[in-house]
Amino acid sequence: MASISKKLILQCQKRLMDAKQDILNRVRDRKDDLSSFDRGGDEADQTMRLLVESESLSQQERLRKQLIEIEFALARIEKGTYGLCEETEEIIEVERLLAIPWTRLSIEGAEHREAVSKRYAQF
Numbered sequence: 001m002a003s004i005s006k007k008l009i010l011q012c013q014k015r016l017m018d019a020k021q022d023i024l025n026r027v028r029d030r031k032d033d034l035s036s037f038d039r040g041g042d043e044a045d046q047t048m049r050l051l052v053e054s055e056s057l058s059q060q061e062r063l064r065k066q067l068i069e070i071e072f073a074l075a076r077i078e079k080g081t082y083g084l085c086e087e088t089e090e091i092i093e094v095e096r097l098l099a100i101p102w103t104r105l106s107i108e109g110a111e112h113r114e115a116v117s118k119r120y121a122q123f
Contacts, residue, residue, distance in 0.1 A: 004083040004091060013077055013100040020070045023063050030056055032074070069102040085109040 041049070076082040083092050087109030096103055104111060 004097075008094060008097065009077060011083060012082070012097050013074070015098070015101045016070050016073050016077075020067065023067050023070070027060065030060065044082075066102070069104075072104070073102040087112050105114055 073082065076084075082096055084090070085092050085106040085108070086104045088106055090105045090106055090108070092103060092109075096107060
């Protein structure tokens with residue numbers, strides 16, 4: 001079986017660490033923005049604050065999930081399984097790893113998983 005070059009792994013590891021830091025900074029900044037909101041105001045102000053808080057919670061959840069995927073990818077690097085598709089057990093395409101360094105699936109693996117998901121979603 002072919003393997004991924006050390007250079008590619010190091011490049012992806014740097015991208016993962018940069019993405020992780022970016023997410024942590026975004027979470028911190030968003031938290032600071034929300035804490036500066038005035039809790040008073042009329043109904044319109046309170047409604048606006050609730051809408052902003054709701055959107056912020058949705059965004060925080062997306063960032064949390066992405067952070068988990070990044071952590072899993074970093075763990076796979078440490079374990080020596082980084083770049084292997086969980087579905088096909090083949091090497092993930094270099095371009096895909098560079099674009100989405102936390103990915104767990106090759107293009108073929110993602111297509112297969114989606115097809116299976118659609119098939120079972122019909123029932």
